[in-house]
Amino acid sequence: MGNGVGRAGVGFLYPGFSAEDDYPAIERMLGEVRLPVVHTTMREDAHRVDALLDIGGPDVLAEGARELRALGVEAAVWACTSGSFVFGWDGAAAQVAGVQEAAGVPASSTSFAFVNAARRLSLQRVAVAATYPADVAERFVAFLAHAGIEVVALSCRGIVTAAEVGTLGRAEVLDFVAANDHPAAEAVLVPDTALHTVSWLGELEDRVGKPVLTANQVSVWEGLRLAGRTPSHPGLGTLFTTKEGPQHGPIG
Structure with missing residues (x-):
């Protein structure tokens, strides 16, 4: 309480x-x-x-x-x-x-929150696995750049609606994040509160072998x-x- x-x-x-x-x-x-x-x-x-x-x-x-x-x-x-x-x-x-x-x-x-979490973990270079269309995801890259965080790899799934994002299940989320990691990235950022991730955070980090920061x-x-x-x-x-x-x- x-x-x-x-x-x-x-x-x-x-x-x-x-x-x-x-x-x-x-x-x-x-x-x-x-x-x-x-x-x-x-x-x-x-x-x-x-x-x-x-x-x-x-x-x-x-x-x-x-x-x-x-x-x-x-x-x-x-x-x-x-x-x-x-x-x-x-x-x-x-x-x-x-x-x-x-x-x-x-x-x-x-x-x-993403910026402050990245700073807490002393991250300077990250990969971004975004469910958004590219033009929207690029604005997130610019936001992070303003805070001095470099995006070494950006992937965009191109999903237009939050409702569709919310239907993605465990296997799809694990595969999506793992496929869009990058060797130079110190962490993977997954910036969509419409995406379920909380129940699989441990699995996500085990899969990529580094911190994973998700929106929720x-x-x-x-x-x-x-x-x-x-x-x-x-x-x-x-x-x-x-x-x-x-x-x-x-x-x-």
């Missing part, structure tokens, strides 16, 4: 429905914090720039953030990678500031970090077994 009376752990704003069950799965693994999810409006399910700008619009996020505020959460995360990095670095920062104001607690997004995993880690919590679990990958003190602000 939360640190304070009536607190409800770390809250997540999640667009539509696809792999939101990753959050209760992590909640069950950790067993010590609640991870409530508020579903935000998705007027069109499409990994297309114009649709993503609407999905991550300030009106949509403010409405969801106010719901999290009513739950008394300790931190809030906009759990949509493409719906944050598509705004660019400054736009994504402004987006987070809006969520923080509406929720009344420290806030972040999955895009910044880093989103939870980021929210816990902002709330000053440091739970660990071996089933949640290297990120959740790297010991450092709680940090409430940006890393690096």
Whole structure:
């Protein structure tokens, strides 16, 4: 449970429905914090720039953030990678500031979670296994470059809708990530909160022999970090077994 009376752990704003069950799965693994999810409006399910700008619009996020505020959460995360990095670095920062104001607690997004997780693990070169179309995935590469993280290999599966991404199963996810690793990469990043990965993080890391950072995993880690919590679990990958003190602000 939360640190304070009536607190409800770390809250997540999640667009539509696809792999939101990753959050209760992590909640069950950790067993010590609640991870409530508020579903935000998705007027069109499409990994297309114009649709993503609407999905991550300030009106949509403010409405969801106010719901999290009513739950008394300790931190809030906009759990949509493409719906944050598509705004660019400054736009994504402004987006987070809006969520923080509406929720009344420290806030972040999955895009910044990837950056902070990479910094926590001292990663400089990564491979990206993206389910998105190429034009969207390239914006994630640019976002990482702004933080000084080099993408040595980018693969794009070209899936347009989150609903379709959410149907990919264990074997497909394991094969996709393994096929798109690169010898020069220190880790593989998998940037789509619509993709189920949480139940297979240990297998993913065993398969590629290096850290794997996935969207729902880093989103939870980021929210816990902002709330000053440091739970660990071996089933949640290297990120959740790297010991450092709680940090409430940006890393690096």
